[in-house]
Structures are given as structure tokens and as C-alpha cells.
Amino acid sequence: MRKALLSACAICVGATAGYAGGLDRSGQGINLIFEEGSVVQFRLGYTDPSVSGTMPSFTTGEPIDSGNVANDFFTPHLGYKTALTEKLDFAIMYDEPYGADIAYSPDYPLSTNLVPGGRSDVLRAKADTEAITALLRYKFDGGFSAIGGIRAQRVKASVTVPLAQGYETRSDKDLAFGYVIGVAWEKPEIAARVALTYNSKISHDLSQTESFNPIPIPPVTPGQVNSENTSTEIETPQSINLDFQTGVAPKTLLFGSVRWVDWPQLSYAPPVYVNNVGAALVDYDDDTFTYTLGLGYQFSEEFSGAVTLGYETSSGDPVSNLGPTDGFWSIGLGGTYSLEKAKVSAGVRYTDIGDATADGARGVTADFTGNSAWSVGFQITYALD
Template sequence: MIFEEGSVVQFRLGYTNPTVSGTLAGVDSGNVANDFFTPHLGYKTTLTEKLDFAIMYDEPFGADIAYAPNYPLSVNPIPGGRTGILEAKADTEAITALLRYKFDGGFSAIGGIRAQRVSASVTVPAAAGYEVDTDADIAFGYVLGVAWEKPEIAARVSLTYNSKISHDLSQTESLNPIPGGGIPPGTVATFDTSSEIETPQSINLDFQTGVAPKTLLFGSIRWVDWPQLVYNPPNYPPTSNLVDYDDDTFTYSLGLGYQFTDEFAGAVTLGYETSTGEPVSNLGPTDGFWSIGVGGTYSFEKAKFSAGVQYTDIGDATADGAGPNARADFSGNSAWSVGFQITYALD
């Protein structure tokens, strides 16, 4: 948004309906991924001939996973223990303020601060009825970048670094101790604890250029350092972390746009994220994807209206099971997404 001309406000809303299911020990997980919205709200203005400012709200990370009640990891092995399902919810909201300083020759530098709010809850019945609920925590990171533009051919290349953000989460953990020795069945032990987590650093390379009259080629490469994200509450029973990642990811997109009339332009976009082939967590049972999307933008006086639809083929994955020899298989999964954006010029 920092590259918009003049002063503008922008609102974007996406909706995704995923279908993600698998089996463990012959038991169907059900569709574990709930549908979700991705909002974005921003304001950009020109402070001086050389300096631009933008402030944006978005939700950069999130999770909403829920399994069937009879799934092996939804079953509490403790006699008389509480019942539930394997599920996880995580919400991340961020406000980012950016400055862009324009040098001669089409070059510019970008810098800013991000304030991020995180909260989460996870239930793992197979781990002695384990539950954890965190309070919301706000922490800060930063954004740095460089860009080059040549308006005559609609060319622009930008490279942006987003720092990791460290959160100290206050949380309540609870589980069912094994009955016996004076502990009655159904007892719930509760602990007030804290954990440090880091949302991962990332790098974005975005580019566009005119390749023919009224034709624009555009794309991006995004790297996310997922191994930085480790969540290991002190009372989680297994020896492994509750949430962790072994591999970083690269996500690629490439699109072609065409200006059909002075008011209307259309585009088609392809996307691809690398798969690792390694076992993943049941709290995120996917491994890479490819996607195809189509969209269009209609300009009317000071407003631009954009809308699009995207189909995503979600990569097959093998998830950790209830023991060293038990693995869950997730395959044949996909998602449909729709979205719209309104950009309005204030000057």
C-alpha cells in the first residue's frame, strides 16, 4: 500500500473455505480446518515530495483447527478424565506504521514498526486431557526494505524484511493426573505459567513490469523462517514441543494482468509453496500448495473496486500420530477463497 499515489484509504476482506481431512489408525479426522476471514485496513498519505507514510491493520498469522470426537488424539486415556476434541485456535492482529523515503533514480528506502497482539488456546485430550489458554500479549517488531521504480514501463521491485516478534505469554494449563495414591478419578490439575514464543521473521520480494501495451507481469517470492516458532508450555505431558516446525517455506506467485478498457483490468495469478516431505503437526496438517486465481479491478472516479476468486490444491501431508509408529495421512485437500478490495483516493 505504501506505493499508492497521493493519499488513499483501503479496505480488503478475504474469505477462505478449506477442506482438510485425513485418517489415523483407520479413523477419519473429519474436516479439521474451519473457514476464516482475512481483513486488511490501511491509510497512506504523502507527507512531502520525498516522504510517504502508511499505517495498516491486518491479521498475519492464525489457526482454527478442530478434529472429530472419535479421532485417536481426541480421546483422553486417563480413566474418568474430561472429554473434548483435539483443537487449536490462534489469533494474531498487527498494526504496522511505515515511512518511505524517495531518492533520485527511482530508488527508495522503507522502514517502520509493527505492534502485534497474540493469543491462543489448544486442547490435546490424548495428552492426559491437556488444555492451555493464553492471555493476549502485545509485542513489537520492525520492517525494513528497499525499492526501485521506473514508472515509464510500470516497473517496480521491492525487497522487505519483517523481523521476528517475541511474546511472553501468560497462560493457564490444566490436565488430568493419573488416578490413584489419593488422586480421585476426574481430578483436574491447574497451573498458571508463562512461555515465550516468537512469530517468525520473513522476507518478501515483489516485482512488476510492463511487458507489452496494456499488459503487466507481476509476482512475488516470500520466505518464512518457521523453525523460529516454538511453543512448549512447561506442563505439556509429551517430551516433544506442543507446536514447532522443522523447515522454513518459500511461497511463489506469478501473474499476468491486462487493461481491457480505461476503467477495467483483469488478471490471472498462479501460486506455489514448496513442500518439505517431512512429518507435520496435527495442529497444521498441510505441506505446501499450488493455486490459481482470477480477478479484476474497476476504476470509477476516485475509487478502485477489485474482486477475485482463487482455488488452492493443498499438499498431502503425514502428521505425527499417537505413538512413534502411528502416522496420520492427509490427502486430496483443497480450499476456495474469494475477496474484494476498495481503494479510495482522498485528494
Template sequence: MKKMLMGASALAMVGGASYAGGLDRSGQGINIIFEEGTVAQFGYSYVDPSVTGTFAGTNSGDVGEAYGLPQLSFKTAFTETLDFALIYDRPFGAHVNYDSGYRLSIDPVNPGTPNNLTAEAEAQALTAILRQKLNNGFSVYGGLRIQNVDTSVNVPAVAGYNVQSDSPTDFGYLLGASWEKPEIAARVSLTYNSKIKHSLQATETNSLGTNVTSPVGIATPQSVNLDFQTGVAPNTLVFGTVRWVNWSDFDYTPPVYLGATGGSLVSYDDDVITYTLGVGHRFNESFSGAIQLGYEQSEGNLVSNLGPTDGFWSLGVGGTYTNKNVQYSAGVRYIDIGDAVTNVGGNPGGTFNGNSGWAAGFQITYHFDKNPA
């Protein structure tokens, strides 16, 4: 059953790379801590959304830029009951680029100068985890997360406004508990990820000659992941995740932008809950496969122009080939992106509907111990 579990691993990775709410990207998964022995893992996901809309008679173009998500993990056992894992991922990000003819891409100070409403943001994180096994299949775990953030946002419609930040490194933590019954491949884990506060040195400029650098506080949100799996028939596994992210507390408001507009550059009205549910099956000793559904509810509120989506549903398939100590996994996912209306000064702005995307990923897992179970 253990090899079959790997059949769902690439799907779990690609599932985390869906076009999720807020700035969510990787899903902050930690399942490598539950692997046996000493394991190294490398994965890469590629996400290509197609997101188009209109506002005030102008077309946005395809604003959803493609992006890649690498992930690198290592896990080992210090003792029979104490495990350690180290995970690198990119948990949050934004990648949007509007056409220069879109209403919000036009600089009123220099209307003839080509420009684009854009946003690029990325958080990189390194997480160290210790897991202590207890009796009767229970365990507790916790760890430290080190994270930095880069941002660059261009809003030409606000007098050619642009803001860029540095890359501060700050700390957060995670805590969790799990229960396992290996005989039926059952496991339930609950993980809390703390918010991480950053003080960005943000440099704001505009077409009026403003050039101001000042500290601006942001905090990537706290979240809770509930992961579960269980065997339901010989060589067949049901697995899934429920992820809650506290996006309603997120706010990024540089002072020059606040003075010009009276509002936040990026904020969200609602928390986001993302659901995934899948089935995996081991066909033989070498090959296993899985299928997975994903869902995120549309909230129906106005959304940020820097993320003009509202919910999604998705369908993914994946498989794993096992050759001695190595598992080669791959998966692909189709994403139906929820319709959205953007917020322009507190009023309805652009309308985005009929959008979709896809994600694909691969993962290589190497067991240093001989004859992995």
C-alpha cells in the same frame, strides 16, 4: 497503467490468504506505500479449506475451519519525497477442529467424554511505515510493527490437555528498499520483517487436575518478501512475489505439555518459501483483470497435527472496476493442498491427502486526490 495495477490488488490480497505453510496468513504485504497521494483501503478475505485424514483407524473429519481476514490501510504523502502508511492485518493464525472420534481427540482419563483436538491462534498487527524517495527511482523504507497473539489448544489424547494464553502486545520492525520506473509500470521491492518475541501467560489444565499458569516464550518468525511487477505489452503487466518465512526457528512448548510428552506442542522442521506469479490486463478505462498462480514446495517431513498440510499450488482470478476515485476489486482462488503425514511422538501419525480449499476476497480503495492517475 496505474488503474490496471489495481486489477491485481485483490488477487494479491487473496493470494496472501492461501493455506500457506506454518501459521502464515496475510503475507504481510505493504504495497499501499507505493500508491500515489492519499489513499484509504479496506479488504476482506474468506478462506475455506477442506482437510481430512485418518489415524489408527479413525477419521479426522474436516479439520480445516473456515476463517476471515480483514485488512485496513491508509497512506498519505507528507512531502513530495516522504510517504507514510498505516496497515492493520492478521499475519499469523491457526484454525483446526478434529472430530471427537479421532484417536487424538480421545481423553484416556475420561474416554467416554466427548472432546476434540482443536487449535485456535491469531496474531493481530498494526504497522506504521515511512518511505523516503531517493534519486533515479530508488527509495528506502522502514517501520514499526505492534502485534498481539491469542492461543488456545486442546489435545485430549494427552490426559485431556488444554492450554490458553493471554494477549501480550510486543514490537517488531520492517526495513526495505525499492526501485521503480513508472513509464513501464516497473517496480521491485525487497522487505525484511523482523521476528516478534512474545511472553505468553499460558494456563495449562488437564483431566488429572493440573492447573498451572506460567510464562511461555514464542516468537513469530522473521521473513523476507520480494515483490516485483513490470509492463510487458500495452495495458499488460506481469507481477509476482517470493516470500521466505523462518518457520524452522518457531517453537511453542508449554512446561506441562513438555513434561507429559517430552516434545514441543508446535514446531516446524523447515523454513517455507511461497511463490506467486500473475498477469494483469487493462481492458478499458474502467475494468482490468488478472490471473495468478501460487506454489509452495512440499517438504516431505512429518508435520504438526495442528496444521496437517505440506505445500500447495493454487490458481486465482480477479478484477477491478474503477469509478472516478474508487476502485472495487474482487478475486477468488482455488487451492490444491499438499498431502501430509502428522507427527505423533516422533513417529508417523495421521495421513492427510487429496485435500483442497478456496479463498475469496474483495477490496475497496479510495483516492482522496481528484482524478487518480
């Protein structure tokens, strides 16, 4: 019962966990380290968000639609786990923990370059993060264990803000390192486990090219682009994951998680943009808590299923136009079919994205309401023993 149920639960909270606060995508889960023996695991999630809002025109005051600003995306995961000794386990995992892919309509007020002859584009942002995490788990007596490891993370970002004199920044990829530490307790007889893990912040020094259209006053000519190579320190935030599960009845498993992310640690403030606008490109005022609660059931020796509910707190404060959401609730369904050596899982999740008010310009704000996302996922775990 335990193996099949845990896989069904994992697909609900892992493979389909594609839309959360800030730039969060993977949730930085470490459930692979708890697999028995030696296994390889592949998971792929896909999320199709629908996020739109309106902002009044600077000239007429009429509301202008942003279009669907959030592009769809994939969340891959690849891992290998093995038992080095009876007491010591090792796992290595690849995921993409953070990301963004935002693009507004050409008619949106913030997609307008007011500099005569300036280059034309739309308000957009793209951020890609890749991480490889190597973990060790040492088992003590009484079901307790200690977890620790190193995370290598690579970040790249680009942002275009037409309203700010056609401003654009494109960064190079930067590699930096952080760490993971945690503790866990298990009681296999009742499929009980509690795991608490801490993910450190990771500091990146992004080298970037910033460019903009200066106002065409002689000797500046219309359409001229000024570029400057600069660098900016950016920190992906520290976070804490609490995961728990227990058998509550024959063939039935209760499980859940709480994730805290310290988003105010993340601020992207390229110097040319700050000098011209007086503010950071991206920053956050509030941290987030994300809660998941689910129930799994084994229908047969081969098939198990699970249902999950998710909730993320909203702050009610104005948010960035490059991430115009504020909290969510979700429901997910997942199932696992167990073969002799493999466990094949699939799941789907619907997310109701919280309404948000986004900072605009010239004292004008934008309202984002009625938004949602669909996520699907597939996972296969293959035993090498």
C-alpha cells in the same frame, strides 16, 4: 493503465491470499505504501479450506477419519496512506498475519482422553494474531526508495490435546513489537517496480493456564483437574518478501513475488505439556518459500483483470497435527473496476493443498491427502485527494 492493473493484480495476491505454509495468512504485504497521494483502503478475504485425513485406531488398526479439521476464516486489512512531502510517504495498516483454527472429530484417536473419568473434548487449536504496521518511505533520485517502520503485534492461543491426559492450555493476549525495513526501485514509464522487504521476528511472553486430568490413583479422584499458571516465550518468525512487476506489452503487466518464512523460529512449548509429553506443542523443522507469478490486462478504461499462479515448496517431512499440510499450488482470478475516486476489486482463488504425513502417537502416523481451499476477496481503495 497502471492504477487499474495494479489493483487487479493486488486482489489476486492480496485479498485471496488466505492459505499458505505454517500459520501464514496475510503475507505481510506493503503495496499500500506505493499508492499515489492520500488513500484509504479496505480489504476482506474469506477462505473455506477442506483438510482431512485418516489415522489407524490404537486398538483395531482400522483407519479413522479426522473430519474436516480446518475451519473457515476471514483475513481483514485496513490501511491509510498519505504523502507527507514530495520525498516522504507514510502508511499505517492493520492485518492479521498469522492464525490457526483446527478441530478434529470426536472419534479421532488423538481426541480420546484415556484417563478414566477425564474431561471430554477434541484435539483442537486456535491462534489469533493482530498487527498494526506504521511505515515511512523516502524517495531518492533514480527511482530508488528506502522503507522502514514499526509493527505492533498481539497474539493469543489455545490448544487442547485430549490424548495427553485431557491437556488444555489457554493464553492471555500479549503485545510485542518488531520492525520492517526494505528498499524499492520504480520506473513508472513501464510500470516497473521491484521491492524487497524484511519483517523481523517478534518475541511474545505468553501467560497461560495449563490444565490436565491426572491418572486417578489415590488421593487423586477420577475427573480431577490440575491447573497451573505458567509462561512461555514464543516467536513469530522473520520473513522476506520480494515483489516485482513490469509492463511487457501495451495494457499488459507481468508481476510476481517470492516470500520466505523462517518457520523453525516458531516453537510453542508450554512447560507443563513439555514435562508430561517431552515435546513442544507446535514446532517446525523447515522454512518455506512461496512463489507467485501473474499477468494483468486492461480490457477498457474502467476494467482490468489478472490471473495468478502460486506455488509453495513442500518438505516431505512429518508435520504437526495442528497444521497437517505440506506445500500447495494455486490459481487465482481478479478484476478491478475504476471509478473517479475509487477502485473496486474482487477475486477468487483455488488452492490445491499438498499431501502430508502427521506425527501421531505410539508410533502411529496420520495421512492427509486430496485437500484443497477456496478463497474469495473484496477490496476498495478510495482517493482522498
